[in-house]
Amino acid sequence: MASFRLEKRPTPSQAWTWATPVLAVLLTMVAGGLMFAALGKNPFLAIKTIFYDPVLGEFAFYYRGQLLVKAGPLILIAIGLAMGFKAGIWNIGAEGQYIMGAIFGAGVGLAFYPTEAWYIFPLMVIAGAVGGLLWAMIPAILKVRFQTNEILVSLLLVYVAEQFLAAMSLGLLRNPEATGFPGSRNLQQFPAASNPELWAGTGIHFGVVAALIAVIFAYILLSRHLMGFHIQLAGQSPKAARFGGVNPTALVVFCMGLSGALAGLAGMFEVTGPAGQISINFNAGYGFTAIIVAFLGRLHPIGILLAGLLMALTYIGGEAAQATMQLPAAAIQAFQGMLLFFLLGVDVLSNYRIRLNREAAA
Amino acid sequence: MNFRTLLAGTALALGLAGAAAAQDPVKAGFIFVGPIGDGGWTFEHNEARLAVEEHFGDAVETVYQESVPEGPDAERAMTQMALGGADIIFTTSFGYMDPTINVAAKFPNVKFEHATGFKRADNVSTYSARFYEGRAVQGTIAGLMTKTNKIGYIGSYPIPEVIRGINSAYIHAKKVNPDVEFSVIWAYTWFDPAKEADAAKALIEQGADVILQHTDSTAPQAAAQEAGDVITFGQASDMAEYAPSPRVSSIIDNWAPYYIDRVQAVIDGTWESTDTWDGIGPGMVKIGEISSAVPEDVKAKATEVMESIASGAYHPFTGPLNKQDGSAWLAEGEVADDGTLAGMNFYVEGLTGDIPQ
Numbered sequence: 001m002a003s004f005r006l007e008k009r010p011t012p013s014q015a016w017t018w019a020t021p022v023l024a025v026l027l028t029m030v031a032g033g034l035m036f037a038a039l040g041k042n043p044f045l046a047i048k049t050i051f052y053d054p055v056l057g058e059f060a061f062y063y064r065g066q067l068l069v070k071a072g073p074l075i076l077i078a079i080g081l082a083m084g085f086k087a088g089i090w091n092i093g094a095e096g097q098y099i100m101g102a103i104f105g106a107g108v109g110l111a112f113y114p115t116e117a118w119y120i121f122p123l124m125v126i127a128g129a130v131g132g133l134l135w136a137m138i139p140a141i142l143k144v145r146f147q148t149n150e151i152l153v154s155l156l157l158v159y160v161a162e163q164f165l166a167a168m169s170l171g172l173l174r175n176p177e178a179t180g181f182p183g184s185r186n187l188q189q190f191p192a193a194s195n196p197e198l199w200a201g202t203g204i205h206f207g208v209v210a211a212l213i214a215v216i217f218a219y220i221l222l223s224r225h226l227m228g229f230h231i232q233l234a235g236q237s238p239k240a241a242r243f244g245g246v247n248p249t250a251l252v253v254f255c256m257g258l259s260g261a262l263a264g265l266a267g268m269f270e271v272t273g274p275a276g277q278i279s280i281n282f283n284a285g286y287g288f289t290a291i292i293v294a295f296l297g298r299l300h301p302i303g304i305l306l307a308g309l310l311m312a313l314t315y316i317g318g319e320a321a322q323a324t325m326q327l328p329a330a331a332i333q334a335f336q337g338m339l340l341f342f343l344l345g346v347d348v349l350s351n352y353r354i355r356l357n358r359e360a361a362a
Numbered sequence: 363m364n365f366r367t368l369l370a371g372t373a374l375a376l377g378l379a380g381a382a383a384a385q386d387p388v389k390a391g392f393i394f395v396g397p398i399g400d401g402g403w404t405f406e407h408n409e410a411r412l413a414v415e416e417h418f419g420d421a422v423e424t425v426y427q428e429s430v431p432e433g434p435d436a437e438r439a440m441t442q443m444a445l446g447g448a449d450i451i452f453t454t455s456f457g458y459m460d461p462t463i464n465v466a467a468k469f470p471n472v473k474f475e476h477a478t479g480f481k482r483a484d485n486v487s488t489y490s491a492r493f494y495e496g497r498a499v500q501g502t503i504a505g506l507m508t509k510t511n512k513i514g515y516i517g518s519y520p521i522p523e524v525i526r527g528i529n530s531a532y533i534h535a536k537k538v539n540p541d542v543e544f545s546v547i548w549a550y551t552w553f554d555p556a557k558e559a560d561a562a563k564a565l566i567e568q569g570a571d572v573i574l575q576h577t578d579s580t581a582p583q584a585a586a587q588e589a590g591d592v593i594t595f596g597q598a599s600d601m602a603e604y605a606p607s608p609r610v611s612s613i614i615d616n617w618a619p620y621y622i623d624r625v626q627a628v629i630d631g632t633w634e635s636t637d638t639w640d641g642i643g644p645g646m647v648k649i650g651e652i653s654s655a656v657p658e659d660v661k662a663k664a665t666e667v668m669e670s671i672a673s674g675a676y677h678p679f680t681g682p683l684n685k686q687d688g689s690a691w692l693a694e695g696e697v698a699d700d701g702t703l704a705g706m707n708f709y710v711e712g713l714t715g716d717i718p719q
Contacts, residue, residue: 059445059446062441062445066438166550170718174719179480179522179704179707180522180525180705180706180707181456181480181522181705182519182520182521188464274434274437275433275434276434279433279457280519280550281431281432281433281550282433284431284433284434284435319435319438319439319442320442322427322428323391323425323426323427323442323446324425326426328397329397329427329428329429330397330429
């Protein structure tokens with residue numbers, strides 16, 4: 001009688017580590033295709049609409065730019081989160097830091113309204129990073145001083161940030177000319193504080209550029225810098241890290257601060273660019289989706305870059321499939337869920353070996 | 363080549379294709395804020411979409427996208443539809459206002475219809491319904507039916523449309539029951555069954571035995587049913603599955619005649635940017651059947667209010683009315699003008715609590 005047995009690998013397989021995301025995407029296509037077929041839609045057309053059309057289809061000239069618009073904040077946030085995740089520091093509240101970065105950034109810009117000066121936007125960028133950083137410092141300091149759980153504190157602070165966002169949209173930052181309607185002035189119409197496309201139609205704005213820079217810096221940090229070594233060491237063996245001279249307090253503050261600042265920057269670039277204004281439902285879940293992107297990308301900067309683009313593709317393509325094939329929104333969400341499920345599922349292959357048992361009758 | 367020329371090129375190509383096949387159906391797109399199965403706001407917009415399909419048959423093709431978040435994602439959804447060849451696009455939530463204006467500027471040949479906003483352009487019309495007329499009927503029933511004299515109100519966002527509804531319901535409840543009190547909970551969502559249910563439960567715990575809602579799901583109805591002895595009203599849709607109680611009546615949004623009119627105008631080439639704001643009279647707002655749980659005399663009173671509004675004999679905002687702070691708003695017999703109503707950001711006298719700001 002033949003049966004299977006899982007045997008733990010001494011170290012995760014390098015080959016499978018990179019092959020499993022591809023396998024997960026393929027499995028998602030198969031399972032998703034079955035779901036689309038069950039909904040009475042042509043599965044091949046649906047998969048093509050999601051994965052092919054945004055990149056090479058008829059309207060790709062528009063979608064390619066949108067891919068970058070969507071991937072930019074995801075990558076920027078995920079890079080920051082990955083540094084912490086590698087070290088075993090779990091910032092789950094990037095969504096809140098993203099909101100605070102947007103509020104700080106937009107707030108500084110709106111304070112200057114209607115002044116036009118070159119220094120306004122750089123100040124807003126700094127304010128955005130500071131906003132996210134300060135919000136992330138709350139769980140960081142509570143952790144190092146009182147040993148609170150940063151997962152819980154950072155997550156719950158997202159809801160606090162959402163309330164603060166509503167209060168700002170209705171109060172301090174409300175557009176005084178909007179006759180009773182919530183939401184700030186539209187920064188797209190305030191050139192000194194806006195973050196437009198750098199080249200029309202490409203979707204590339206400063207946030208996308210910042211995301212690429214973050215990928216490069218993260219790569220250098222992890223492979224060349226002592227802090228990067230400390231991060232990896234702390235994640236792999238906290239005890240060894242302590243003996244190796246890693247200061248755990250400094251590491252928590254650094255990782256939380258970095259991820260908070262990058263999330264804040266993402267929010268700032270979003271509010272000054274694609275979103276245009278502070279509004280009650282400004283945040284669209286980038287902070288949470290970035291957690292998926294970080295893991296999908298194996299916490300590796302290049303992996304995150306690719307994962308961010310892939311995630312953006314499922315969003316853009318998924319929307320296109322909804323609009324052109326009338327697929328329900330829930331089916332697209334289920335499809336994205338499958339992607340994460342399969343990714344985690346096939347992870348078993350990089351950590352375990354499948355052995356075939358050939359045993360005589362018991 | 364920049365974005366505009368690319369788009370212009372595409373539009374040209376589509377235009378040529380259109381000329382080649384003159385009998386191409388007109389394509390009408392719909393952007394929905396909730397799922398089409400929300401049982402309320404989006405459900406009714408989708409019913410109207412289906413009515414358009416039925417009315418025009420093969421002459422019109424419709425497409426829709428549901429659960430589109432208000433913000434940058436909405437802009438993409440609209441662009442996607444315009445690129446896909448839509449001739450007219452209905453964007454059915456307030457938060458789509460700036461995205462609609464932005465996308466409309468890029469597609470001058472596509473007509474846009476934005477629900478409940480106030481920004482228009484040559485190819486952007488706005489339309490809304492005078493829901494506050496329906497709220498007057500609800501307020502009348504609520505004021506006469508409450509035993510605890512406490513009425514709970516689930517607000518979505520503090521925008522003029524919602525504030526008008528609260529004021530109108532309060533004025534008419536107060537008229538028939540001077541002891542009535544309102545408490546308002548702001549849910550900051552149009553559709554979130556869990557949040558809506560929580561709000562309803564909190565209001566019921568505070569003693570409210572009538573729940574009015576300006577959110578789109580049936581969750582408050584379910585919460586009221588569970589609590590017992592609480593009545594509700596269908597919002598945006600009839601929600602008849604909760605009749606005769608807790609749902610005792612409803613405001614039904616009837617968009618179909620308007621949508622059919624506007625699509626016809628596109629077909630005829632007579633479409634123009636307009637601002638439409640219709641109520642019970644023209645049939646854009648309908649009052650769902652007042653159920654058997656309501657005594658005959660209350661029903662008669664509510665029907666009387668409804669008919670006087672429909673005929674134009676009575677305006678729900680007729681003076682004397684003061685603002686919450688006691689300052690005078692409307693003198694005896696004076697009627698509120700549309701401009702004030704459109705931007706309403708204050709409570710009338712007697713309402714407690716503050717509008718979030």
